[in-house]
Amino acid sequence: MAKSLKGDITVPGDKSISHRSLMLGSISEGRTRIKGLLRGADCLSTMSCMRDLGVSIDDDGDEIVVHGNGLHGLKAPSKMLYTGNSGTTTRILSGILAGQPFETTLTGDSSIEKRPMKRIIDPLTLMNAEISSVKGNDCAPLSIKPSNLHGINYDSPVASAQVKSCILLAGLYADSPTTITEPALSRNHTELMLKAFGADIETGGFSATLTPGNELHGQDVTIPGDISSAAYFLAAGLIGKDSDVFIRNVNINPTRAGIIKAIKSMGGFIEFYNERTISGEPVTDIYVKSSHLHGTEIGGEDIPTLIDEIPIIAVLAANADGQTIIKDAAELKVKESDRIKSISENLTKMGSDVMPTSDGMIIYGGAKLHSAKINTEKDHRIAMAFTIASIPLDEDNVLDDRDCVKISYPDFFETLDSLIQ
Ligand code: S3P
Numbered sequence: 001m002a003k004s005l006k007g008d009i010t011v012p013g014d015k016s017i018s019h020r021s022l023m024l025g026s027i028s029e030g031r032t033r034i035k036g037l038l039r040g041a042d043c044l045s046t047m048s049c050m051r052d053l054g055v056s057i058d059d060d061g062d063e064i065v066v067h068g069n070g071l072h073g074l075k076a077p078s079k080m081l082y083t084g085n086s087g088t089t090t091r092i093l094s095g096i097l098a099g100q101p102f103e104t105t106l107t108g109d110s111s112i113e114k115r116p117m118k119r120i121i122d123p124l125t126l127m128n129a130e131i132s133s134v135k136g137n138d139c140a141p142l143s144i145k146p147s148n149l150h151g152i153n154y155d156s157p158v159a160s161a162q163v164k165s166c167i168l169l170a171g172l173y174a175d176s177p178t179t180i181t182e183p184a185l186s187r188n189h190t191e192l193m194l195k196a197f198g199a200d201i202e203t204g205g206f207s208a209t210l211t212p213g214n215e216l217h218g219q220d221v222t223i224p225g226d227i228s229s230a231a232y233f234l235a236a237g238l239i240g241k242d243s244d245v246f247i248r249n250v251n252i253n254p255t256r257a258g259i260i261k262a263i264k265s266m267g268g269f270i271e272f273y274n275e276r277t278i279s280g281e282p283v284t285d286i287y288v289k290s291s292h293l294h295g296t297e298i299g300g301e302d303i304p305t306l307i308d309e310i311p312i313i314a315v316l317a318a319n320a321d322g323q324t325i326i327k328d329a330a331e332l333k334v335k336e337s338d339r340i341k342s343i344s345e346n347l348t349k350m351g352s353d354v355m356p357t358s359d360g361m362i363i364y365g366g367a368k369l370h371s372a373k374i375n376t377e378k379d380h381r382i383a384m385a386f387t388i389a390s391i392p393l394d395e396d397n398v399l400d401d402r403d404c405v406k407i408s409y410p411d412f413f414e415t416l417d418s419l420i421q
Helices: 015-027 041-054 087-098 118-126 162-169 189-196 227-239 257-266 299-304 305-317 332-335 339-349 380-388 401-406 413-419
Strands: 007-010 029-035 056-059 063-069 104-107 130-133 141-145 154-156 179-180 198-205 207-211 219-223 244-250 269-278 279-287 321-328 353-357 361-364
Touching: 007 413, 015 029, 015 041, 015 063, 015 087, 015 189, 015 219, 041 056, 041 332, 041 401, 087 104, 087 141, 087 162, 087 332, 118 130, 118 141, 118 162, 162 179, 162 189, 162 207, 179 361, 189 198, 189 361, 227 257, 227 269, 227 279, 227 305, 227 380, 227 413, 244 353, 257 269, 257 299, 257 305, 299 305, 305 332, 305 339, 305 361, 305 380, 332 339, 339 353, 339 361, 339 380, 380 401, 380 413
Parallel strands: 007 244, 029 219, 154 179
Antiparallel strands: 029 063, 056 063, 104 141, 130 141, 179 207, 198 207, 244 279, 269 279, 321 361, 353 361
């Protein structure tokens, strides 16, 4: 039976900001208190890597306190650093490690060992870092040896906040300023947080310049809800029958909020209440209700602002009238799964008419959808998007793996159950 969703929820803390608060807290002087940290597996990977690097981190189940070691106080780990499934940990932490006076090796799970690391190896090498792929395949494990870093002026070929953050954090240890320019602006949490922690950082257009020399100072950070997690319930409210859903305390940083624009362009009913700023990030409460959706076109500079939401946007498109074109999104191929493939194949199994392309997909909405066995490829966002895809169906999709949602949203299924009438 098509389901109706009603209720008022909050979603867990923003994953990107959670990683950054742990890492910046670790290399700051003094204490960083973090409220609202996401306890998803990816952020726990960052926490355990920072502990392995000699940082004391307390967690009383509510607040996290990072006792920072300062820029130059990390300790050589006694073992290989393990980043689990987390591309963010692997890539951003590599920037910090490139500036340390000790050698490290880091690696993650089988998905991480297939994800491209050349995108950080190249610019770090230009900075004179000693970083190499242990197996010579431009993937993890990565070996990082001590070296004297130089600032660079880098034009990144990809709009990637992981690459940008890696280079900026390495820049803290360089002997001159580092500028990175992206083809489009990716999420800017690192820039905002570096500034709040006392770094000398200037931003403008698609560029950021970090001038080394300042110490970082621990801060109190309150992390708002993750729009990438809220996205599933926004979608659920839109495609559910007679549904009304409020999601409180959601981060709507413009570099992350592309899904709001996409929902509006599809004719979705969405309203903001109580807009405010928390720890330098814009936050709001969001209301959505059942809506008749139509197709749209998504591409260009909007892509980095909704890159992680494309699986759930594709589910909306399959439930909309008319055609949705997603383009300029080749980055989808190098996420936790090849998402062009995993989205297209699973939507096709559900009876949707989808054409994968080299940089996205075209979804011809309006087909009658049915339940299917979903191959998640252990990709948390595929698992959650295709759970929501069941909402209008008579029978639910069956996921081959439900546990992978713990990467970013451990209570996802419980929260969904709480909304279903
Ligand atoms: C992230 C950046 C994005 C995003 C990922 C988290 C971050 O990746 O897909 O889930 O926290 O910096 P890219 O920077 O590679 O686009």
